[in-house]
Amino acid sequence: MRRNCSISNLTKIFFLILIFCLGTRCASDKSKQKHKDANMADYLSEDDIFDDIDKAKKIFYALPSPLETAMLIKSAGATYDEQLLNSTQNTGNYTTNKSLALNLGIYTTDLSFASLFDQAQASVKYMEAARKMAEDLDITDAIDDQTVKRLEENLNNRDVIMDIISETFLNSSSYLKENDRPAVATIVLVGGWIEGLYIATQLVDDKPIENNKLVDRIAEQKLSFKIVQRMLEENRKNQTGEENKDITELMSDLTGLKNAFDKIKVETSEIKVEPNTDTNVATLRSQTKITITKPVFDELREAVKTLRTNFVQ
Amino acid sequence: MKKILLVLFLTTLFISVNNSISAQCKGYAKKLCKLELIPYIHDGNYHAAILTEGEEAELYKTFYSGQDYRIAVCGADPLNIVEFQVIDAYKNVLYDNREHNNARIWDFKLESSQQLKIAVKVPDGTGESEYPASACVAIMFGFKEN
Numbered sequence: 016m017r018r019n020c021s022i023s024n025l026t027k028i029f030f031l032i033l034i035f036c037l038g039t040r041c042a043s044d045k046s047k048q049k050h051k052d053a054n055m056a057d058y059l060s061e062d063d064i065f066d067d068i069d070k071a072k073k074i075f076y077a078l079p080s081p082l083e084t085a086m087l088i089k090s091a092g093a094t095y096d097e098q099l100l101n102s103t104q105n106t107g108n109y110t111t112n113k114s115l116a117l118n119l120g121i122y123t124t125d126l127s128f129a130s131l132f133d134q135a136q137a138s139v140k141y142m143e144a145a146r147k148m149a150e151d152l153d154i155t156d157a158i159d160d161q162t163v164k165r166l167e168e169n170l171n172n173r174d175v176i177m178d179i180i181s182e183t184f185l186n187s188s189s190y191l192k193e194n195d196r197p198a199v200a201t202i203v204l205v206g207g208w209i210e211g212l213y214i215a216t217q218l219v220d221d222k223p224i225e226n227n228k229l230v231d232r233i234a235e236q237k238l239s240f241k242i243v244q245r246m247l248e249e250n251r252k253n254q255t256g257e258e259n260k261d262i263t264e265l266m267s268d269l270t271g272l273k274n275a276f277d278k279i280k281v282e283t284s285e286i287k288v289e290p291n292t293d294t295n296v297a298t299l300r301s302q303t304k305i306t307i308t309k310p311v312f313d314e315l316r317e318a319v320k321t322l323r324t325n326f327v328q
Numbered sequence: 329m330k331k332i333l334l335v336l337f338l339t340t341l342f343i344s345v346n347n348s349i350s351a352q353c354k355g356y357a358k359k360l361c362k363l364e365l366i367p368y369i370h371d372g373n374y375h376a377a378i379l380t381e382g383e384e385a386e387l388y389k390t391f392y393s394g395q396d397y398r399i400a401v402c403g404a405d406p407l408n409i410v411e412f413q414v415i416d417a418y419k420n421v422l423y424d425n426r427e428h429n430n431a432r433i434w435d436f437k438l439e440s441s442q443q444l445k446i447a448v449k450v451p452d453g454t455g456e457s458e459y460p461a462s463a464c465v466a467i468m469f470g471f472k473e474n
Contacts, residue, residue, distance in 0.1 A: 074388075079371070090473050182358075188374040286420065294435075
C-alpha cells in the first residue's frame with residue numbers, strides 16, 4: 016500500500032514536470048511567433064523573398080561565413096594587404112561577450128583571407144587569435160592543439176587549410192547554437208561579415224567605380240545586410256522575452272551602414288534555370304542592376320570603417 | 329526532501345536527454361551530412377534542427393555570382409526522405425528534389441547574385457507507427473570558385 020502510494024506520487028511528479036516543460040516550450044513558441052508577426056510589417060514591402068515566412072516551423076538565416084566572405088572578396092579581384100587585418104596583438108583588449116564574439120568572426124575572416132593568399136605564418140597567427148577568442152567565450156574544443164598542429168603541418172596545402180577553417184567555424188557555431196547561445200553565434204557571423212566588407216571597401220582605389228567588380232560585390236552585400244537585420248531582430252529577445260543588450264547595441268551600431276545601403280539599389284530579374292546534364296551543375300540565368308554613386312560608395316566605406324574601428328579597438 | 333531530490337533528478341534527466349539529442353544533431357551534421365558536400369568546401373555554417381514528420385523549415389541565403397554552390401539537405405534515421413525546394417524572390421520554384429528521386433544535393437552557379445529561399449519539408453509518415461517520427465535535419469552549403 017505504501018509502495019503503491021510512492022509510485023503514484025512519483026508518477027504525479029513526473030507528469031507535473033512534463034506538463035511544465037511542454038507548457039514552457041509552447042509559451043516560448045507563441046512568444047516567438049508573436050514577435051515574428053510584429054516584425055513582418057517592417058519588411059513585407061521591401062523583401063518579396065521573405066513573404067509567407069511564418070508558415071514554416073523553423074526559420075534559418077544564412078550569412079556568408081568568414082570563409083565564404085574571404086573567397087568572395089578574392090574572386091572579385093582583391094589583393095592581400097596584411098595592414099588591413101586586425102592586429103593579433105589586440106587579442107587582450109577583448110573581454111566582453113560582444114567584443115569577443117565580434118572578434119572571433121573578425122579573426123576568422125582574417126585567417127581565411129590570409130590562407131586564401133597562401134600566407135602561412137599569418138594563418139597560424141590568426142588561428143591562434145581566433146582560438147583565444149573562442150576559449151574566452153567558453154566554446155570548448157572548437158580549436159584545440161590538434162587543430163593548430165594540423166594547420167602547421169599543412170601550410171602548403173590550401174585545400175586542407177580551408178577544410179580546417181571550415182571545421183573550426185562549424186565547431187564554434189554548432190556549439191553556440193546547441194548551447195542556447197544563438198545570439199552570440201549571430202554576433203560572430205556579423206563580425207566576420209563586417210571584416211570582409213571592411214577589407215573589400217579599403218581595397219577599392221580612387222579610380223571611377225563604374226565596372227569595378229569589387230565595388231559591385233560590395234554593393235551586392237545589401238542583399239546580405241537584409242539577412243543581418245533579420246538575424247539580429249530574431250535574436251533581440253531571448254526565449255523568456257528578455258532583451259539582449261549586445262544585440263540591441265549592435266543593431267544601433269549598424270544605423271550608419273543601413274543609411275548607406277538604403278541609398279544603393281540592387282534590382283534582380285527573374286531566374287531561368289539552365290540544367291547541364293554533362294556537369295550536373297545548373298546555371299541560374301538572371302540579370303542584376305546595381306545603382307551606386309561615388310558619394311554613396313564613399314559614405315558606405317566611411318560607415319564600415321567607423322563600425323570596424325569600433326569593433327576592434 | 330526525497331521529493332525535492334526526485335524532482336531534481338528528473339529535471340536533470342530531462343535536460344540531459346535534450347542535450348543528448350542536440351549533440352546527436354551536431355554530430356550528424358558534422359560527420360554524415362557534411363560528406364555529401366565533397367568535393368565542395370563546406371562554408372562552415374551550421375543549420376540543423378530536430379524536425380518531426382509533417383514539419384517544415386525555411387532558410388534564406390544570398391548566393392553570389394562567380395562561385396559554384398552545392399546545397400545538401402539531409403535527414404537522419406528514421407527520416408530518410410526530406411523534401412526540399414529552392415525558390416527565388418518571384419516565388420518561382422527553381423529546383424524540387426521530388427522531381428529528382430528525392431536527391432539530397434543540388435549543384436548550381438549563378439549568372440548574377442540572388443537571394444534564395446530553401447524550403448524543407450519532412451513528409452507525413454505512412455501511418456504505420458503510433459507516433460510521428462522525429463530526427464535531425466541539416467541544411468549545408470558547399471562552394472568553390474568557378
